[in-house]
Amino acid sequence: MNTGAVTRVADLPQAPGAIAWSPDGTRIAFTMLVPEEATKLGAAADKPEGAQWAAPLTVITRVHYREDNEGYLKSGYDQLFVVTADGGAPRQLTFCQFDASGRLSWTPDGGAILFSSNHDKDWELQGGISQIFQLTLADGEVKALTTRHGRNQDAAVSPDGKAIAWV
Numbered sequence: 001m002n003t004g005a006v007t008r009v010a011d012l013p014q015a016p017g018a019i020a021w022s023p024d025g026t027r028i029a030f031t032m033l034v035p036e037e038a039t040k041l042g043a044a045a046d047k048p049e050g051a052q053w054a055a056p057l058t059v060i061t062r063v064h065y066r067e068d069n070e071g072y073l074k075s076g077y078d079q080l081f082v083v084t085a086d087g088g089a090p091r092q093l094t095f096c097q098f099d100a101s102g103r104l105s106w107t108p109d110g111g112a113i114l115f116s117s118n119h120d121k122d123w124e125l126q127g128g129i130s131q132i133f134q135l136t137l138a139d140g141e142v143k144a145l146t147t148r149h150g151r152n153q154d155a156a157v158s159p160d161g162k163a164i165a166w167v
Helices: none
Strands: 016-019 027-035 077-084 101-106 110-118 131-136 143-146
Touching: 016 101, 027 101, 077 110
Parallel strands: none
Antiparallel strands: 016 027, 027 077, 101 110, 110 131, 131 143
């Protein structure tokens, strides 16, 4: 900070979100969209010479597929990542077909990260409903910490690690 020097920590294909420094300052956790291949209904016929094809067909399979001021959303899921603060390749921590969202909060020992998500079977039909989850970095275990119906988000772990506050 004193020198004003700037360095690139990671070269990312998408914009990161929910950026959170680890308690010891050595790692940065964030969410990022991991695109998935769009559903296709078949292959296009061979294009005759001089033909002008229409734009490729877009197949929408998600309930939530567009937003105001954004238009059509890219196909994929927001996953949780971590990268060392001195730079390098980010390591993907979640690999599920659910979005990791909300504020990220590290446990004081840096061994786990809390985030919000909805892992219910019908999650796409439950707009605004989420639970607080904990991801343990050592083994990748993800477990729900809340079961309250409604929006549970923006968890913050207390400095001693004994309590969690959330909205």
